Amino acid sequence: MTVHFYKPSGWGAPNIYYYDDSVTLLREGSAWPGVAMQDEGNGCYVYRAPDWTQAKVIFNSSGNQIPGSQMPGYAVSGERWIKEGRITHKIPMGQNRRLRSINRKEHSKGIVRRSRSIDIDVDSGTYRLNGGLLLQTTN
Incomplete structure (x- = not known):
């Protein structure tokens, strides 16, 4: 969630x-x-x-x-x-449009062992891995 x-x-x-x-x-x-x-x-x-x-x-x-x-x-x-x-269920109008491209959970014996995600903000060219620091993309 x-x-x-x-x-x-x-x-x-x-x-x-x-x-x-x-x-x-x-x-x-x-x-x-x-x-x-x-x-x-x-x-x-x-x-x-x-x-x-x-x-x-x-x-x-x-x-x-x-x-x-x-x-x-x-x-x-x-x-x-x-x-x-x-x-x-989506970003309110007038806000930055984001693409949530990956949200992956690894399970073992029915228990979530690791969860990984990447959030990409296509407007600003920034991304965040696993909820960490906001990073800038490079060309």
Whole structure:
């Protein structure tokens, strides 16, 4: 599962808290307030949870929270973008168009042993391997 979140103006770097309440015992990605998201630029942050296919997500930063307190998280699955409360399966209009070309998981005995990905931003000519540093392409 990959979640992209466009933070509201005035927010610092957001955390993501994610959970699955469709199972008998609540499954959490990590305890509240969740984990820091990675800055993708232009106010967009991303978090990848390779062992999860779906969850409910809540974003928070310095006392701010979306959805609001005591509200259920946004239901997401696969790769989703969330901007101004709208959830989409593709990059919102007016944003950089990206090509997510590779996302590969290696399994052994039914357990994910290694997950690899490459994210390519065709507008800026940059790429990121396995969620690492943003690198510039060369000619």
